[in-house]
Amino acid sequence: MKASKMKSLRAAGWKAGTAAEFLGLSEAEAALVGLKLALVAAVRATRQKRGLSQIDLARRLRSSQSRVAKIEAGDASVSLDLIVRALLAAGASRKDVQKAFVAIE
Amino acid sequence: MKASKMKSLRAAGWKAGTAAEFLGLSEAEAALVGLKLALVAAVRATRQKRGLSQIDLARRLRSSQSRVAKIEAGDASVSLDLIVRALLAAGASRKDVQKAFVAIE
DNA sequence: GCCGGGTATGTCACATCAGACATATACTCG
DNA sequence: CGAGTATATGTCTGATGTGACATACCCGGC
Incomplete structure (x- = not known):
């Protein structure tokens, strides 16, 4: 999805000043992906x-085992919302979430 | 949405052991809302x-002014993903995002 | 008064994400 | 080997989020 977005932008032939915006965008995308990966690892x-199985966590999340697997696999179909919800449902405190967020290098 | 979910759960007449899960859930929901509000303020x-207008930010985000307004208003229709993207598009660095996250009490 | 830039709010069609299910894979223990 | 348990992957349908547009609401200067 990111790649395709970049492609379409490229194909559109952007005007002066847009190049910086474009670079900024992909930079932001990368940062977002990094955040997601860090949180996913924390989940x-x-x-x-x-000592919870994916099924246990799914129950707490009121979701399904397959979705938990996708969360932990960093699947593109998983939103940041769901990742954070999963982290909280796994028993992480607000502070833990913050630490997970900071645990990026 | 949260309220309706809680209602339906209540109406479903949950079994023993589910009460704690339920409480945990709403706690998690509250934490998530708190995170969102902190980030929204940072945006x-x-x-x-x-010195950017909402229109400027919308352009960087490749979104619209109305959506930026909704983001900043903490509208329920705005995802955590979009909030973080907006924060990054506003010029915040990864570190800034972390700080915003931590700036919850 | 009335513009103008900036912000807020409501709505809608379309895109994306969610939960659920089936199924596959992997590993352990008899 | 088969049975059991945990995790991974693919695919549906329905739910939720998104950008865009219209429009309303401020407020400062003219």
């Missing part, structure tokens, strides 16, 4: 630390 | 610090 770590 | 602050 799995938190879940395992509590 | 407006960052945008204004850079």
